[in-house]
Amino acid sequence: MIEVHNVWKEYGDQVVLERLHLKIEKGEFCSMVGASGCGKSTFLRLLLGQERATRGKILLDGKPLPGEPDADRGVVFQRYSVFEHLTVMRNVLLGLELPQAKLTGRLFGRHRRSAQEQAIAMLDRVGLGSALDKYPQQLSGGMQQRLALAQALIMKPRVLLLDEPFGALDPGIRKDMHELLLKLWRESGLTIFMVTHDLKEGFALGSRVLVFDKVRVDPQAPHAYGARITYNIPLDHSRDAAPSLRMAQAVVEGARRAAIAVV
Amino acid sequence: MLLLMPFVVLVLVYFTNSSARLAVNPEDKLLPSAVQMAEAVKQYAFTEDKRTGERLLWTDTRSSLTRLAIGLAVSAVIALTTSIMTGSIPAVTATLSPFITVISMIPPLALLPILFIVFGLDELSKVVLIVIGITPMMIRDLQQRTQEIPHELWVKAQTLGATSWTLILRMIVPQLLPRLLIALRLSLCSAWLFLIAAEAIASTDGLGYRIFLVRRYLAMDVILPYVLWITLLAWLMDEALRRLTKCAFPWYGGGAR
Numbered sequence: 001m002i003e004v005h006n007v008w009k010e011y012g013d014q015v016v017l018e019r020l021h022l023k024i025e026k027g028e029f030c031s032m033v034g035a036s037g038c039g040k041s042t043f044l045r046l047l048l049g050q051e052r053a054t055r056g057k058i059l060l061d062g063k064p065l066p067g068e069p070d071a072d073r074g075v076v077f078q079r080y081s082v083f084e085h086l087t088v089m090r091n092v093l094l095g096l097e098l099p100q101a102k103l104t105g106r107l108f109g110r111h112r113r114s115a116q117e118q119a120i121a122m123l124d125r126v127g128l129g130s131a132l133d134k135y136p137q138q139l140s141g142g143m144q145q146r147l148a149l150a151q152a153l154i155m156k157p158r159v160l161l162l163d164e165p166f167g168a169l170d171p172g173i174r175k176d177m178h179e180l181l182l183k184l185w186r187e188s189g190l191t192i193f194m195v196t197h198d199l200k201e202g203f204a205l206g207s208r209v210l211v212f213d214k215v216r217v218d219p220q221a222p223h224a225y226g227a228r229i230t231y232n233i234p235l236d237h238s239r240d241a242a243p244s245l246r247m248a249q250a251v252v253e254g255a256r257r258a259a260i261a262v263v
Numbered sequence: 264m265l266l267l268m269p270f271v272v273l274v275l276v277y278f279t280n281s282s283a284r285l286a287v288n289p290e291d292k293l294l295p296s297a298v299q300m301a302e303a304v305k306q307y308a309f310t311e312d313k314r315t316g317e318r319l320l321w322t323d324t325r326s327s328l329t330r331l332a333i334g335l336a337v338s339a340v341i342a343l344t345t346s347i348m349t350g351s352i353p354a355v356t357a358t359l360s361p362f363i364t365v366i367s368m369i370p371p372l373a374l375l376p377i378l379f380i381v382f383g384l385d386e387l388s389k390v391v392l393i394v395i396g397i398t399p400m401m402i403r404d405l406q407q408r409t410q411e412i413p414h415e416l417w418v419k420a421q422t423l424g425a426t427s428w429t430l431i432l433r434m435i436v437p438q439l440l441p442r443l444l445i446a447l448r449l450s451l452c453s454a455w456l457f458l459i460a461a462e463a464i465a466s467t468d469g470l471g472y473r474i475f476l477v478r479r480y481l482a483m484d485v486i487l488p489y490v491l492w493i494t495l496l497a498w499l500m501d502e503a504l505r506r507l508t509k510c511a512f513p514w515y516g517g518g519a520r
Contacts (some may be wrong), residue, residue, distance in 0.1 A: 050418055069421035078415035085437045085514050094433065099424035105433040136320040155423060 001025040001191060002047070002159065008226070009042055015226035020056070022229060024208070028064035029185055029192045031206030033199055037218045038227040040195045041163055047193060048073055048161050060089030071099060072194060078164045081148035082136045085225050088147055089132040092119040095154045125187075126150045126180060131183065140184070142173035146180065153184060162194040166201070178205055203249050209233045211252050295484035303484040307473075318474065320492070330386060334393030335447060338454075340493070341394070342401035343443055347435055349402075350409025351402050351427070360406070367399030368513040374462055379465060390460040396449040396457040404449075408442040409435065441512035448504045455497055 004022035008015065016039045024030060034039040045051045046058060049069045058065045060072070069075070082091050096115040097107045107115050123129050126146040144155050145165055152160060165181075166174045182205060185192055196202050202209050211231035216223045233248045281294035295303075308320040315322075328398045345363075375392055382388035412435070420430050462471030470493055477485045508515065 036345075048418065048422075069418050071422060071424040073422055075422050077415045077419075077421060078417040083416065083419075084436065085512070096422040098420075098426075098429050100319075102426060102429065106431035118350055137514060137516065151419075152422070157422070247300065 001061060003059040003062075005057050005059070007046065007052070007053045009039065009046060010054045010226075014223035017046075017228070018226035019116070019228055022210070022232070024191065027189045028132070029205060029207040030194070030210055031202030031208070032193060032195045032212060033197070033202040034212030034227065036197060038214060040210075040212045043212070044161055044163055044193060044195050047159065065118045070131075071155050072158045074155055074157035074160045075150045076087055076145065076152055076160075076162050076165045079115060082144055082151060084136050087133050088123065088128055089116070089119060089133055091136070091147055092122055092150050092154050095151055099155075122150045122154045123147075125184070126153075130166055140173075141169050142177060145169065145177060148212045149181070149184065153188065155189075156188075158191065160190050160192045162192065164195055164197065174201075181205065199249065199252060203235065207235055207237070209235060209248070209252070270462050279483050282506040292481040292483055295487065299484040300488050303482070303520045304421070304488050307485060307488075320489075323468055323470045323473050324492070324496070327458060327462065327466045330462075330469070331393065331454055334390045334397075334452070334458070336392050337390065338398040338401055338450070339443055339447055341398050342405050342446065343436075343439060345402045346405035346409050347431055349406050350383065350412075351431060351435060356406075363399055363402055367403060371396035373459060375461065376463065384465045389458065391460045392455050395459045400453075401443075401446045401450055405439060405442060406438060408478075412438055441508050444504055444508045444512075447506075448501055451497060451501055451504075455493065459493075482493055 002022070004020050007017060007020040009017040020043070032043065034040050042051070046053055047065070049065055049067055052067055054095075066072075075081075083094065086094060093107075093115055096118060098105055100111065100115075101107055106112075118131065120132065121161070123132065126149055128143060128146055128150065131139065131143065136147065139147065148165070166177050169177065174214045178201070180191075180194050194202075194205065209231070211233070212227045213230040214225060214227045215230060216225040231248075231252060233252070277294065278297065281296055282289045284294050285296055304320075308318060311317065312319050345359070349359050349363075371392060375388075376397060378388040378391050378395075382391055416434065417430070420434050425433065457476070458469075459471030462469035463475040465474040472491060474486050474489050
């Protein structure tokens with residue numbers, strides 16, 4: 001579904017990503033892990049269309065990705081994902097209103113009512129059914145991220161991009177959010193890319209883990225070489241696969257320690 | 264109670280000194296007594312003027328407030344449109360920002376003679392002075408606020424299918440409106456300043472005009488009530504704007520107190 005052909009991303013002299021090759025099928029949940037500053041968020045922005053690849057191309061269903069964010073790609077950031085001037089209900093409603101009402105950005109009458117029903121159904125799915133009229137400021141961090149997920153999912157995007165969506169949450173709440181995200185993923189059959197700095201989270205959620213790391217390092221010119229996807233590990237979450245899962249995790253962990261030791 | 268203390272002290276100090284001076288010289292004009300001021304208020308607010316048949320305080324208030332309201336409204340509209348454009352279209356920001364920064368440095372009162380020459384001595388030049396006086400600051404403030412809208416939200420809106428137009432309509436304008444009201448509150452003081460300056464120099468009515476007119480007769484008994492009245496009006500406007508911000512934009516926390 002998504003194909004990445006020899007993608008490079010450079011900012012002037014600084015190479016952030018180099019020689020990325022990737023093929024992801026529909027319905028995969030890709031966790032992207034790696035040390036900070038190794039370009040995983042940059043890769044996410046390329047997928048989002050917020051930035052363009054310097055070289056190479058990214059295809060969605062065989063067609064080049066549009067160079068601007070659009071309704072095909074949903075996104076949830078760590079913070080600032082919801083509109084603080086809209087209530088919970090209207091935040092979700094917005095995604096239904098904007099594509100349909102090009103002139104006013106609002107729906108009226110019958111259309112509005114059907115959109116409201118859809119929005120309420122979606123908010124029930126993420127567990128916000130009782131907070132429809134609250135403003136984001138009145139919600140906890142976890143609830144805000146639930147809202148952000150609902151807002152992204154109401155668009156029925158082809159791809160859902162998550163940039164450390166649970167990074168700012170307490171561990172307990174994070175666990176609830178993991179369950180919610182897995183439930184939504186199984187129900188909708190979405191393709192998900194998630195950036196996380198938490199290896200455990202990456203392995204617990206993903207159906208595939210992509211590890212970003214710098215293969216070549218020139219101590220005299222630290223920016224001369226970019227990061228690549230060093231491991232692309234398909235995960236099988238069924239019970240008898242648990243040992244191999246742990247092994248993969250150990251391999252990545254070991255690689256990361258080695259990298260830290262080198263630095 | 265403590266809130267009222269400074270006011271009470273001020274009033275006490277005034278009237279002690281006033282009665283002391285009047286005891287020495289009953290003709291003293293500098294610190295009129297409460298009775299003298301009440302007399303003046305009665306004459307200006309509740310007695311028809313012999314020449315025009317109007318109650319002067321109300322006519323003055325009406326013309327001053329009209330000028331002020333038009334000035335504030337025009338400034339608000341200009342500031343909002345400009346900051347939307349400069350905030351959302353990078354090319355416009357690059358072109359206009361330094362220009363606005365320089366323009367906002369011009370002392371507006373220095374432009375007053377030009378305004379009188381260009382727009383005549385009518386209402387227009389007074390309104391234009393208010394507009395010129397407060398708009399650049401409001402634009403700079405709102406522009407800052409537009410740039411403070413997190414980048415994530417722009418991207419998010421695009422993924423929700425927003426076009427440039429609906430993005431302005433559903434995100435930028437609603438987010439800027441409470442900030443516009445706050446910018447207006449902060450500009451009120453300057454707006455009054457420019458209004459009174461313009462009225463003092465060339466006008467035939469208005470609160471500022473009246474104060475400067477009766478100054479010739481050292482009529483402190485008129486000036487003081489007028490100043491109190493202006494202060495009250497300004498405070499009421501500020502309070503009204505504050506409440507409006509709070510009611511209309513309950514989600515907006517910052518600065519609405």
